[in-house]
Amino acid sequence: MYELIGRSLGHSYSPGIHQAFGKYEYGLRCLEPEQLGEYILHGQWQGLNVTIPYKKDVMQYLDRIDNSASRIGCVNTILREGDGLIGYNTDYTGFLAMADRAGVDFKDKKVLILGTGATSLTVETAVLDRGAAKVVHTSRRGESGTVSYEQAREITDIQVIVNATPVGMYPNVADTILELDAFDNLEGVLDVIYNPVRSGLVQQAQARGIPAAGGLYMLVGQAAEACRLWTGEVPDNAEQVFCQLLRDKTNLVLVGMPGSGKTTVATALSELTGRTVVDTDQEIVKKAAMSIPEIFAKYGEAGFRDIETQVLEQVCRESGQIVATGGGAPLREVNRQIIKCNSRVYLIRRDMDSLDRQGRPLSAGADLQQMWNVRRPAYMAVCDAEADNNGTAVDCAGRIWEDYLENIGN
16 A cells, blocks of 8 residues: 555545556555654555655654655655665655746756745755755744745845745635745746645746746656656656646636626536536625625625625635636735636626626626726736637637646646
8 A cells, every 4th residue: 555644634636646647556644643653664555655744753763765855854755665664755856847847947046945844945955956056045033044034025136936835725825925026036936835726926926927836746746756666667647647637626717797608608618527617606695695786785895895705715715616706806906816826717708788787786887898998907917818708608618618628737
């Protein structure tokens, strides 16, 4: 049996990745600290992956530690070889694979690493091995030879930033550890977080056209290296496993003007793909226990938007869905970050004179062209692609799905 051990493993993607390699059975095993040593030494396993909080703790039980893992100071993969236990760090390989795929180079670069935990040690070793000129570590308070996050903003010649903290990780997808606006010389951003697919840090970089990537490819890359160590064979389908995982986890989110047909297109997409549809306006009605016109009458637009943000944060942090949003959902910057975190976002376009106004408090009697002019910058900031819906919803859904398959994972 091959397993991932840790203390809390409820949202791990690892079993699906290893099973997809097709070479062995793979499971999860949650261990309390007092169980760790006994299981490492006497458990019925053939190979182990190790995650938080045990990457350093397991080292005391091993007979030999690979050179790179020894330099890093932590282990995430264990191989049973005869009567001996050997420790490796495959995060090192996975991290460099992620950087290469994203086109982020470290040679002669000044690199800022966010965090001081076990993963930051892996990142530091990897970037120095790739020729980084200087590494700067950060922590919240700037203790133990690090700089604080506020002090980091003053180091404006940073060229690459790597987040090695859990800030922004599911379920707290709206959290962002650092704003990137101060770093004028930035050439690359990497985030080891893999859930959500696009952290707030990655979104900021992408908005500026800076090469950036989240940690999903790193996760698959380190799993492939663990497979090689355990079996002696490199899985030949690692890239396909990554692409399929990314497609399975990425939402399709529809934004656009009120009455543009987002819900109808979402239904057609559901019939085409088998995915579940979540309509955020319907979720708002459930949460408030009143209709949207009643919410506007009682709380005004600001109150409605507050509920909308809460619903978006709950809905969009999940994965593999079709999400139809309300017409004003992208107006708040925080909403745009939440919407994009796990999603490819489509702007549904329909001619102004074809927009349905019925049951929409802000559309009834409004100048829709003026509304579009005001909202257009927010729509364009959040969307990845546009989809014309002046024909049938089925045709629109088909074009969206074709675009999705072409762009996600490729």
